[in-house]
Amino acid sequence: MKLTNKQIQFLRGEAHSLKPVVQLGSNGFTEGVLAEIENSLEIHELIKVKIPAQDREELNLYVDAIIRESKAVKVQLIGKTLVLFKQAKEPRILLPKGK
Numbered sequence: 001m002k003l004t005n006k007q008i009q010f011l012r013g014e015a016h017s018l019k020p021v022v023q024l025g026s027n028g029f030t031e032g033v034l035a036e037i038e039n040s041l042e043i044h045e046l047i048k049v050k051i052p053a054q055d056r057e058e059l060n061l062y063v064d065a066i067i068r069e070s071k072a073v074k075v076q077l078i079g080k081t082l083v084l085f086k087q088a089k090e091p092r093i094l095l096p097k098g099k
Contacts, residue, residue: 020050041086049082
């Protein structure tokens with residue numbers, strides 16, 4: 001799914017008040033974490049994931065893996081918090097149209 005700049009800006013605003021619903025633990029990005037991310041995306045469509053990485057390179061590796069495996073769209077990365085969006089089969093968030 002490809003989002004326009006207007007849609008990303010809208011989702012950033014929606015995500016502002018959200019708290020992280022998934023946090024990677026000491027084991028990193030496991031199948032259990034992936035299942036929790038996918039489940040949360042199906043329920044909420046827009047979530048925050050807290051990634052306690054040691055450095056920027058490790059953080060980027062986790063972000064790339066999460067996006068690839070969950071097939072979600074990266075809305076934003078602030079510090080160690082990743083905002084993801086994946087439209088559910090029955091959409092709850094109506095995205096604005098246009099550019």
